[in-house]
Amino acid sequence: xxxxxxxxxxxAAWRNRANGDVRLLPQxxxxxxxxxxxAIMIALTIVAAGSGLALxxxxxxxxxxxxxxxxxxxxxxxxxxxxxxxxxxxxxxxGMVGVAAVHRVAQSDLEALVEPWLGTRPGDxxxxxxxxxxxxxxxxxxxxxxxIAALRAxxxxxxxxxxxxxxxxxxxxxxxxxxxxxxxxxxxxxxxALATVASVLLASRNALGNHRETIEIxxxxxxxxxxxxxxxxxxMAVDAAAGGMAGLLLGLATIFMLGRQFAPLGSGMMGAAxxxxxxxxxxxxxxxLGVALAVLTARLTVLAALRKML
Amino acid sequence: xxxxxxxxxxxxxxxxxxxxxxxxxxxGLRYGTGKEVLTDIxxxxxxxxxxFLTGASxxxxxxxxxxxxxxxxxxxxxxRMFGTDAITLPRERLPGFRRxxxxxxxDFRLVPHLSAFDNxxxxxxxxxxxxxxxxxxxxxxxxxxxxxxxRHARPATLSGGEQQRVAIARAVIARPxxxxxxxPTGNVDPxxxxxxxxxxxxxNRLGTTVVxxxxxxxxxxxxxxxxxxxxxxxxxxxxxxxxxxxxxxAASPSPAEATxx
Ligand SMILES: Nc1ncnc2c1ncn2[C@@H]1O[C@H](COP(=O)(O)OP(=O)(O)OP(=O)(O)O)[C@@H](O)[C@H]1O
Ligand SMILES: [Mg+2]
Numbered sequence: 001x002x003x004x005x006x007x008x009x010x011x012a013a014w015r016n017r018a019n020g021d022v023r024l025l026p027q028x029x030x031x032x033x034x035x036x037x038x039a040i041m042i043a044l045t046i047v048a049a050g051s052g053l054a055l056x057x058x059x060x061x062x063x064x065x066x067x068x069x070x071x072x073x074x075x076x077x078x079x080x081x082x083x084x085x086x087x088x089x090x091x092x093x094x095g096m097v098g099v100a101a102v103h104r105v106a107q108s109d110l111e112a113l114v115e116p117w118l119g120t121r122p123g124d125x126x127x128x129x130x131x132x133x134x135x136x137x138x139x140x141x142x143x144x145x146x147x148i149a150a151l152r153a154x155x156x157x158x159x160x161x162x163x164x165x166x167x168x169x170x171x172x173x174x175x176x177x178x179x180x181x182x183x184x185x186x187x188x189x190x191x192x193a194l195a196t197v198a199s200v201l202l203a204s205r206n207a208l209g210n211h212r213e214t215i216e217i218x219x220x221x222x223x224x225x226x227x228x229x230x231x232x233x234x235x236m237a238v239d240a241a242a243g244g245m246a247g248l249l250l251g252l253a254t255i256f257m258l259g260r261q262f263a264p265l266g267s268g269m270m271g272a273a274x275x276x277x278x279x280x281x282x283x284x285x286x287x288x289l290g291v292a293l294a295v296l297t298a299r300l301t302v303l304a305a306l307r308k309m310l
Numbered sequence: 311x312x313x314x315x316x317x318x319x320x321x322x323x324x325x326x327x328x329x330x331x332x333x334x335x336x337x338g339l340r341y342g343t344g345k346e347v348l349t350d351i352x353x354x355x356x357x358x359x360x361x362f363l364t365g366a367s368x369x370x371x372x373x374x375x376x377x378x379x380x381x382x383x384x385x386x387x388x389x390r391m392f393g394t395d396a397i398t399l400p401r402e403r404l405p406g407f408r409r410x411x412x413x414x415x416x417d418f419r420l421v422p423h424l425s426a427f428d429n430x431x432x433x434x435x436x437x438x439x440x441x442x443x444x445x446x447x448x449x450x451x452x453x454x455x456x457x458x459x460x461r462h463a464r465p466a467t468l469s470g471g472e473q474q475r476v477a478i479a480r481a482v483i484a485r486p487x488x489x490x491x492x493x494p495t496g497n498v499d500p501x502x503x504x505x506x507x508x509x510x511x512x513x514n515r516l517g518t519t520v521v522x523x524x525x526x527x528x529x530x531x532x533x534x535x536x537x538x539x540x541x542x543x544x545x546x547x548x549x550x551x552x553x554x555x556x557x558x559x560a561a562s563p564s565p566a567e568a569t570x571x
Contacts, residue, residue, distance in 0.1 A: 213419075213422075214421050214422075214423075216419075217419050217420075217421055217432075218421075218432070218436065219404075219405075219408070220379065220381055220408060220413060220415075220419070221408065221409075221413075221432055221433045221436050221480075222405045222406070222407075222408035222409030222433065222436050222437065223405060223436045224402075224405045225402075227436065307401070310380075310381065310382070310383065310401075310404070
């Protein structure tokens, strides 16, 4: 009776351990559609997140630029009166606390600015046009509502034709649009995560169905739900890791190419939209989050299904 | 018998703490909403005993064994196993119980994508035994059932008798406290049947309680000290008186039994 006589040391101690690592199911990774699904999801998530981050950076840079900016316009048809009021306003502003810089935009610069629209035919008297005088004011803090009101109270008495506006105010619709796009990116990411969870759930249920008989046998031999779940988890981890890698490359390549497309649009806002190193790190973390999400979903799905078996 | 009727089951269970390995009390089983396939089943199995379960086809042998190896819960009645109430056993404690029971299924239930070796090794791997400690015993066991040269074969490429021997090897490899075998010799020649029976007997001598369901009367005659349970249309007959309280032959009668006698 050699078979029974050969001792298995430690069997009694092992018997009640629930964590033996068992290769129970055929490991058919990378054959099904799962890696591809994950790759596509990850790539789309990276593009959405990259766009969202770029928009955020652009909005931040712009608002930092504009935050303390105030524009004072003197709208008057008579050039002499306009000049007088502009000088008075500049003088008043210079004496105010919280005003960091005051710069009267030269009238010739303004004319050059409007020239492409109005033209410079000989004989045109551009002076006759009611181009407002412009004063660029930089405050030491953000140009909030009360600061603007304070400025007005000071300027209007000496320059009744003055109009005082925060520069950020002009761009408010642009900021609103950027905000909406950021929400859109966030919503897309949430939907992509949801779709990933759904497809992992379906794939796990399908795999469970295919291996039901083996699972029953393993249960009968004393296998625990965790042991069985671990096999499915590991399969999903391999699939998701492969898909995540492919998705990362695809997503980053897309963002890189989009960046190259947008770069020639000019410095200003587009330059400010460039992704920083922390943004790239965040994008690189997306595949890892994706793998974690897939593995967790697989685990919970399998455990929930196993709990219904005896 | 009188005593059994006059006192509740609870009292009797408490008075014999761990003399029995299995105790059934008025157990009934129905599948779904069908009629009962097992009715009023009461018996006690004692450690180290050897039981045969006989009965016509469809009498309920497999159903009774399913209750024994915890793959089915009864519709009514009480079942105690290893000194614990098996009816209210929480799900997460089932694996620990099942690891103490070796099962030879009537339909073998080998894992189709695993080799003969891996199938036999499965109970040890599930129990977390290291690969180093698995190789020898599994190889020895396969040699012993005459499948040493077929260790890499998948179940589909094995004959019925060979599959049955793999199933038996898998059931005994972890030296269970109880072995439950459903027609374990149905597909092998008489010589191999006898050899497998000797395997069960030696396991039994090491302390394992053995329950074998079979139609084969020759087999039963080959184990003279065995006790016989007979199922007839879902009811239990007791031709050897093995199942009475106290049984005619118990491995080690407890004081409680002595007084009951
Ligand atoms: N899963 C099931 N669902 C419904 N009825 C079942 C199920 N399993 C068994 N039965 C019924 O229960 C009764 C007993 O079946 P069981 O398999 O226990 O008989 P058996 O004594 O093992 O027969 P055999 O000697 O042919 O293996 C039969 O009438 C059978 O039809
Ligand atoms: Mg049967």
